[in-house]
Amino acid sequence: MYMTFNIITLGCKVNAYESEFIKEQLLKNNFKYEKSYKTSDIVIVNTCSVTNMADNKSFKMIRDVRRDNPACIMVVCGCSAENHKDDMPDVYIDILIGNRDKSKIVSIIKEYLISNKTYVKFYEGRNSEFEDMKVEEFEDRTRAFIKIQDGCNNFCSYCIIPYVRGNIRSKDINKAIEEIEELVNNGHKEIVFTGIDTGNYGRETGKYNLVDLIRAISKFDKLERIRVSSIEITSIDDEFIKELKNNKKLCGHLHVSLQSGCDKTLKAMNRKYNTKEYLDKIKKIRKVRPDINLTTDVIVGFPGETEEDFKESVEFCKKVGFSKIHVFPYSKRKGTRAATMPDQVDNATKKERARELIKIDEDLQKEYYSKFKGEEVEVLIEEVKNGVSIGHTENFIKVEIKGKLEENTNYKVKVMKAYSDYVTGKVIK
């Protein structure tokens, strides 16, 4: 007789990778995956704490699980658990851990099944070793994720992540290469790096860095695309830009968090660059990759942000010409420096500023996508839905093509129409 399980994942790609690992481990240990959490014997909630809203969603999920499935064994882990270990929702949680020991969840569950005793474990201090995990295959045949890094040492004044994810640490380069080789041999043509501060991969070792890893895996013939999902502007150095120029497998899509386009606000945020340094690097990148898809995050209504500061930030965003801005009204995180700063901005102003920036973002997006009208692009097909084939270009433009094309295959496509977040295309014979 086997037991069933379901995993609910909130938050970022790092959490998604870790959940995938937990799922694979449970399957290997004869647990069966069940589609609905309502009918599973075991439910794992992998929580997120990046904003107050993320905490609220995580808490709601925990309550929903207990309400809809009172008899299940509930396992709660992740950032919200780490951040709120002492004030979790008032429902029964069988196993409660933070971000460490996720790789041991199977043995913790097995131990629980024997002892039937509530299991709660957290560690003191930020420092720990990189917790090795390995995912062999992803459901998505095209794209595979690999967590190469964890933790952050930047302590931006608004961010809780360094407290809940700990110090920077990296996956050993040989293990990373081995894992990627296996994923490529299993048919994945695109590798996406994930991490909390991916750009700092390996730096603490003093032996290797992100570019070394990119170069090493570029040698795999069957690997067509390497995606660095997110990178800090301070991690983009000449070596990385040179790689962008020379290595066609390295995708032309970078998510480079700006957070504010106003120097005064950047300083208060404890970001380690100013707008001039940011723009100079972007210009260097555009020189080697003119079509690069540059996306970013911007916080509006940070403590002390005046109307003039906000306008400065908006003007800077337009100057950079992002293709997508994820706009976040500042969210006060207990335990961070910004939470106690004077001149907190009221909610109505934050909402108004967010609305204004979102409008600008829509214009910038349209502008970027319309540049590709009539262009020839290469599309890696990911799925076919209702007679439409869907895939992305190397610079992460979503392309829809009428008709059934072969999944996980590259096609040369002419862009016919451009919308604000996707384009339509026709295969070139």
Ligand code: SF4
């Ligand atoms: S770089 Fe800043 S915003 Fe990003 S995780 Fe680290 S502290 Fe948070």
